[in-house]
Amino acid sequence: MKMSGRARWFLAACAGLVLLAGCAPARHRSQSPESSAPVEPSSYTYREVSGKSLKAYVFSPSVPSRSPAGAILLFHGGGWVAGGADWTFNRARGFARMGLVSISIEYRLSEGTITPIEALSDVCHAFQWVRQNHRRLGVEAGKIAGYGVSAGGQLVASAATLGCGNSQGRFANGGPDLLILWSPALDLSGDNWFRKLLQGRAQPADYSPVNKVPAHVAPTCIVQGEADTLTPLSGAKRFCSEVQATGARCELILYPGLGHLLTRNLENQEDDYDPDPVAREDAISKQEQFIRKLWLRK
Numbered sequence: 001m002k003m004s005g006r007a008r009w010f011l012a013a014c015a016g017l018v019l020l021a022g023c024a025p026a027r028h029r030s031q032s033p034e035s036s037a038p039v040e041p042s043s044y045t046y047r048e049v050s051g052k053s054l055k056a057y058v059f060s061p062s063v064p065s066r067s068p069a070g071a072i073l074l075f076h077g078g079g080w081v082a083g084g085a086d087w088t089f090n091r092a093r094g095f096a097r098m099g100l101v102s103i104s105i106e107y108r109l110s111e112g113t114i115t116p117i118e119a120l121s122d123v124c125h126a127f128q129w130v131r132q133n134h135r136r137l138g139v140e141a142g143k144i145a146g147y148g149v150s151a152g153g154q155l156v157a158s159a160a161t162l163g164c165g166n167s168q169g170r171f172a173n174g175g176p177d178l179l180i181l182w183s184p185a186l187d188l189s190g191d192n193w194f195r196k197l198l199q200g201r202a203q204p205a206d207y208s209p210v211n212k213v214p215a216h217v218a219p220t221c222i223v224q225g226e227a228d229t230l231t232p233l234s235g236a237k238r239f240c241s242e243v244q245a246t247g248a249r250c251e252l253i254l255y256p257g258l259g260h261l262l263t264r265n266l267e268n269q270e271d272d273y274d275p276d277p278v279a280r281e282d283a284i285s286k287q288e289q290f291i292r293k294l295w296l297r298k
Contacts (some may be wrong), residue, residue: 021148024048047122049108054090056129057085058094067119068134070143070295071101072180073126077150080110080119080197081150091147098288099296100141103130108154110197117201123155124164124174143295146176146218150231152263154183157209157239160218168258179220180287180292183228183261186210187235198211208246219249221290223283225258225289229265249294253286256281 041057048054061069072095076089085104092102107122108114118239127144134141156176165172188194188208195204205211220243224236236252243250258276259266262283265274 008136021064021170041089041092041097046105047125049122052108054108054125055085056126057089057092057106059089059092059102059104060138061099061101062097063099065099065138068138068140069099069101070145070146070291071103071130071137071139071292072133072147072178073130073176074102074104074164075107075123075146075148075152075156076104077152078109079150079193080116080202082109082149088147088149088152094105094284095147095286095291098291100145100291101137113199115198116151116194116207117198117199119161120155120158120207123159126132127174127176129160145175145178145180145291145295147180147182148184149182151185153181153231154186154188154207157181157184157186157220158162158207158212160211160220161214162207163214176218178291179218181220181222182279182283182287183224183231184209184222184236185231186239187232210239210242213239213246213276215246217243217246217248219294221287222235223253223287224255225262226256227258228255228260229266229269230260251254251286251290253283254267255283 028282037293039059041059044055044058046056050070054282058207063165074092076083076085076087085106088104092104095102105123105126109120110116130137130139130144131141146156146159159175189205189211198204218241222236222240224233226233240250240252255262258264258279259269261273262275262279263273264276265272
């Protein structure tokens with residue numbers, strides 16, 4: 001698929017995660033300290049659609065427990081056109097070490113007649129599948145979080161704001177009970193690449209999470225570089241303000257002087273990443289603390 005320059009940053013975003021958030025393709029995993037003794041996930045089909053089997057890759061908590069655990073579903077970036085569930089495996093392993101059932105989700109990519117609308121449908125089905133199978137998976141049904149990076153952040157935030165059209169979940173919209181976002185695409189109203197992918201079936205504002213925050217929304221934690229020119233700080237600030245206005249909790253973790261995916265290279269935030277390693281580790285730690293404070297109490 002031929003892509004515009006605007007599209008390339010989404011792909012570069014995922015490549016940058018090799019060093020930033022542990023969301024690397026399989027061929028890069030050996031570069032991460034988390035992969036020295038990699039834990040392989042169990043694979044399940046959570047949805048059959050249009051002749052395709054969509055997979056959920058489940059990493060069990062490192063320390064087994066007799067009690068149900070909280071879960072976190074992970075959604076990769078890639079501009080809705082590229083990437084795979086394995087791009088989030090390293091981060092899933094990190095959450096599993098915390099004691100969460102961590103599930104990396106495959107969703108349909110935009111190609112042919114497939115748009116981000118179909119991807120969001122897959123995201124909603126993934127949350128529904130985990131809730132329907134929570135006993136088999138050892139998951140506490142009311143503690144199912146969503147983790148999304150860049151375009152994946154838009155998908156999981158949309159599941160929390162537009163909702164998934166059912167009454168499951170703590171917030172009665174079928175989406176996540178907690179939002180953990182990294183450089184998310186939250187304000188897409190003026191995004192021409194996203195508009196193109198929608199193929200005229202909707203307006204970008206219709207699927208822009210910042211425009212759809214409901215009266216009851218999941219607590220949210222966002223990591224953001226203040227100098228991000230690709231998913232600008234203005235979108236994250238507005239989203240957090242809208243969430244807080246409902247009385248819900250939103251923590252915006254900002255890093256001055258850093259761009260998209262916490263890159264130090266502000267001149268080229270599309271395809272020449274230089275993630276700040278100190279900021280990266282700090283951001284991971286703070287997002288894990290956010291989860292512990294609300295769910296794990298330790």
